[in-house]
Amino acid sequence: MKTLFWRSLVVIFVILGFIGAILPGMPTTVFLILAAWAASKGWPQMDAWLLNHPKYGATLRAWRENGTVPRKAKWIASSMMLVSAIIMFFTNAPLAIKIFTDVTMLLVAIWLWMRPEPQHQALLNADKTENTK
The missing domain is CATH 1.10.287 (Helix Hairpins)
Structure with missing residues (x-):
């Protein structure tokens, strides 16, 4: 079962x-x-x-x-939450619901950006920076 x-x-x-x-x-x-x-x-x-x-x-x-999250995933998730928050602003939902959902998405975004990024990604970014110098 x-x-x-x-x-x-x-x-x-x-x-x-x-x-x-x-x-x-x-x-x-x-x-x-x-x-x-x-x-x-x-x-x-x-x-x-x-x-x-x-x-x-x-x-x-x-x-x-x-527990790592790639930077690209952070940007995509944050962007989608921002778009959702803006759309929520134009709905007929009660103000309390709008505030609750927007604050929840903000807290999730903050938590997400506090997550470390994969180590190999940091090394790739450092290599790109070195190659552009």
């Missing part, structure tokens, strides 16, 4: 991640991080597949090993 629960979560998170890969404004990596977490609890084959995925595997491994 436990295995079924974890595998169900994996499927839900992978589907949400797939939708996020298609729809702008919906995250992909967050759902894949959650899918990998759930897979590690009860679906080792799926966990290995996610961690070795050609596009998302490196990001998932970096998150699992060090």
